[in-house]
Amino acid sequence: MRIDVRNVTKKYKDTLALDNISFTLDEPKIYGLLGRNGAGKTTFMEILSGHILATGGEILVDGEKPFDNQRLTESVCLIKEGNNFKRELKVKHVLRIYSLFYPTWDQELADDLIKEYNLNLNSRVKALSKGMASALGIIVGLACKAPITIFDEPYIGLDAAARRKFYEILLEEYESEKRTIIFSTHLIDEVSLLFEEVLIIQDGKLVLKEEAENLRNNTCAVTGSAEAVEHFIKDKEIINKKELAGMMTAYVYGSQEQAEAAGLSVEGIPIQELMIHLTEKKGA
Numbered sequence: 700m701r702i703d704v705r706n707v708t709k710k711y712k713d714t715l716a717l718d719n720i721s722f723t724l725d726e727p728k729i730y731g732l733l734g735r736n737g738a739g740k741t742t743f744m745e746i747l748s749g750h751i752l753a754t755g756g757e758i759l760v761d762g763e764k765p766f767d768n769q770r771l772t773e774s775v776c777l778i779k780e781g782n783n784f785k786r787e788l789k790v791k792h793v794l795r796i797y798s799l800f801y802p803t804w805d806q807e808l809a810d811d812l813i814k815e816y817n818l819n820l821n822s823r824v825k826a827l828s829k830g831m832a833s834a835l836g837i838i839v840g841l842a843c844k845a846p847i848t849i850f851d852e853p854y855i856g857l858d859a860a861a862r863r864k865f866y867e868i869l870l871e872e873y874e875s876e877k878r879t880i881i882f883s884t885h886l887i888d889e890v891s892l893l894f895e896e897v898l899i900i901q902d903g904k905l906v907l908k909e910e911a912e913n914l915r916n917n918t919c920a921v922t923g924s925a926e927a928v929e930h931f932i933k934d935k936e937i938i939n940k941k942e943l944a945g946m947m948t949a950y951v952y953g954s955q956e957q958a959e960a961a962g963l964s965v966e967g968i969p970i971q972e973l974m975i976h977l978t979e980k981k982g983a
């Protein structure tokens with residue numbers, strides 16, 4: 700499904716959470732939506748899911764507005780970091796409700812995931828540990844197979860092994876049937892290899908939208924004498940640079956081969972680092 704974000708602004712009283720952002724997500728891909736605390740990510744995901752209205756501008760999903768739109772509600776699933784389900788319900792009832800709601804629901808996958816995460820179907824949501832509540836969110840997010848599935852920091856309390864299992868299954872499911880997955884997380888290093896495209900929001904504005912492969916291939920950290928590095932970067936777009944005792948490291952757009960050819964020491968820039976530097980540059 701195509702997502703058109705057109706001049707979207709969201710104000711909460713005095714806070715400008717989204718500041719006139721526009722972009723298009725036109726292919727089923729795994730998108731990483733990144734940014735510092737309070738950047739506006741959750742606000743964006745809630746507008747896209749039809750949970751709240753924008754103050755100005757619009758988000759269109761296949762040309763339609765998501766708010767109060769039954770057809771789109773069945774096509775978009777948002778899993779947040781907590782409070783996804785009514786506390787009094789039993790796990791089996793949550794699963795039943797979602798299975799009836801989403802026409803694309805995959806019960807076989809849900810059953811496999813329940814076993815994988817050892818969930819007790821008769822537990823009430825309020826009795827689940829944080830990790831178990833996250834596991835339930837992940838099961839719903841994966842098994843609903845909604846054409847647009849959004850995970851907003853979905854795994855609070857899940858241990859590293861359970862998170863890894865989630866990434867594996869997410870990827871398997873995605874490979875077998877492509878859909879749009881928007882993934883927002885602060886554990887960027889852990890998941891960045893899943894991302895096909897990266898969006899970075901800072902202070903309600905979009906500061907980067909780029910294919911992850913382009914970022915990996917076209918950005919690098921070059922280190923050498925300050926003089927050599929300055930010479931190499933003089934015609935390049937610089938993300939950040941640091942100098943210590945005559946040695947300089949610069950993060951730049953440019954291929955690693957070029958820097959190696961110039962005799963500099965070169966490394967890739969992890970997406971997490973890139974996010975930190977890009978958002979620092981914007982005054983974070």
Ligand SMILES: Nc1ncnc2c1ncn2[C@@H]1O[C@H](COP(=O)(O)OP(=O)(O)OP(=O)(O)O)[C@@H](O)[C@H]1O
Pocket residue numbers: 711712714715716734735736737738739740741742743
């Ligand atoms: N319901 C609300 N009422 C008032 N202000 C809000 C509300 N929701 C969000 N905000 C404010 O809007 C801004 C953007 O918040 P948002 O939750 O979208 O950011 P985020 O990028 O998801 O942050 P985090 O990574 O910390 O979850 C913040 O300044 C936040 O305090």
